[in-house]
Amino acid sequence: MRSADLLITGGTVLTVDEPGTVVPDGAVVVRDGTIVEVGPADVVAGRYEPAEVLDVRGCLVMPGLVNTHAHLAMNLFRGEADDVSLEEFLRRVLRAELVQLTAEAVAVGVEAALAECLRGGITTALDMYWYPEAATEVADRVGFRLLNGPSFMDVIDPDGRDFDRRMAWAEELLTQRRAADPAAPVWVMPHSAYMLSREQLERVMALARRFDARVHTHAAESPGETAAVLDRHGERPIDVLDAAGVLGPRTVLAHGVQLDAGEISLLARRGTAVAHCPVSNLFLGCGIAPLPQLLQAGVPVGIGTDGAASCGALDIFAGIRLAAMLHKGVTQDPRTVGAERAVRLATTGGAAALGLGDRVGALTAGRRADIVVADLHRLHVVPNTDVWSAVAYGLTPADVRHTIVDGRVLLRDRVLRTIDEASVLDRMTDLRRTRSLDLKERL
Ligand SMILES: [Zn+2]
Structure with missing residues (x-):
């Protein structure tokens, strides 16, 4: 008998290998x-003496979902700039x-x-936002796989x-x-071609090269953005980014619409x-976005x-x-x-896009244990003859029962184990109640 920390047994395992x-x-x-091993329960389970067992009969076991573009703490402004254009959205949210x-x-x-991510089966996120140190501190405490780095815009930042x-x-x-972890990849995040000059983009990329950093930016999001970039640079967003050296195999570009x-x-x-x-x-x-064309061309997509x-x-x-x-x-072709x-885009695709292709995104021996267990015994997915379809056309965050990151069960039986959910809900509500983050009042 071999030792193990965790055995998840009895469910339908969608490996995404x-x-x-x-x-x-x-x-x-x-x-x-x-x-360390994935296989039929009657063959595999008996070989191990696990410290913890999750009996997941009636459930789907799948890789943790990878979120390849987020501004996590923008939830502070949720609902504050709905049903307006991207330009008006940016004016309101960025000013706030x-x-x-x-x-x-x-x-x-x-x-x-x-x-919210853990409840929804998300185990990795690429996060572009202000105060990345504060975000990392929280993510480390929670046990979440958060990727972030300094972001750049041509503005005075919240610290002046x-x-x-x-x-x-x-x-x-x-x-x-x-210095803290020489092996861990670092990221730099030039916001976009419309928010930065050519010289600024080049300076950020020089910084990226010096640290061998991965790069995250926005591009080709809306017709208004294309017009703004043409106005500022005389070229379309992709051309500007390419000329400034932003495009490359270590870059993730948000949107591409x-x-x-x-x-x-x-x-x-x-x-x-x-x-x-x-x-x-x-x-x-x-x-x-022209997703079929991107996939056809071989562009990595998450x-x-x-x-x-x-x-x-x-x-x-x-x-x-x-x-x-x-x-x-769009194509009128089902x-x-x-x-x-x-x-696959939300699992292996996202992992590969973030440079984590051999570490997460699939349930195979040797990968980090980022795992989601979702209830299949639900009216909107039963009788789930095809589990790919169950995930794509049925499952919702409310179906997620357990979420595991790096082998730690962070959501167990729908209870968060490293976050005091009631407290964080209260603190979010308090921030809003004090009106300190209410855009409509202030702007
Ligand atoms: Zn964005």
Whole structure:
């Protein structure tokens, strides 16, 4: 008998490995935060003496969902700029951020967002926002796999720093992160071509090269953005980013809605990944991304939520559903994208986009144990003859029973174990009640 920390047994295991293996009545064994074996429960379970067992009969066991584009603490402004254009949204939210945000408020927002993520089966998120140190502190305490880094816009930041002083702060932050864990990837996040000059983009990229950092930016989100970039730079967003050296195999570009065929093939040649954010794109009326063309061209694609102020709930199941269905409507061809492809985008696809392709995104031996267990014994998924379809067309965050990150059960039987949910709900409500974060009052 071999020792193990955790045995998840009796559920239908959707591994999302390359061949798409599904193990009915399967088991997943975890030791030291790593998946050590996946297979039929009657074969696997008897070999181990686990410290903890999750009996998950009637449930689906699948890889944790990867959110490739978020502004987690933007939940502080949820509902404050609905049903307006991207330009008006940015005017309201950005002004409020610059005037009102504090590291303490961001910490509360991130904690609430991570609680929502874990309830919705999200185990990894790429987060672009102010006060990344505060976000990381919360994520480390919670046990969540959060990727973030210094972000840059041509504005005075909430701490009163201009671009030059923010660059200096960023260099210090990246130096600290490198020293703390030389093996961990670091990120830099130039917001977009419309928020930065060519020189600023190039300076941020020089910083990225110096730290061998991964890069996250926004591009080609809306027609208004394309017009603003043409106005500022005389070129379209993708051309500007390419000329400034932003595009490359270590870059994740959020949205990619307003792309022509040449731009799609350039992204493919550069190996640049796209975070497909269909909920946000619909929310802000930005358009529908050419997902089938991106996939056809070989562009790596993951699913993102964007910030809660421009998507409502942080719900990757909703992103999967739209990715699976939206493009059937656009092409009037029901074979476009579909369930399996969309589920892969939110798991292996997202993991690969973030440079975590060999670490998370699938349930195979050797990967980190980021695992979601969702109830299949529900009216909206029964009799679930096809589990890919159950995920893409049925499951919602409310169906998630357990969420495991790095082998730790952070949501168990729908109870968060590292977040005091009642307290974080109260703190979110208090921030709103004091009107300190109410845009309509202030702006
Ligand atoms: Zn965004």
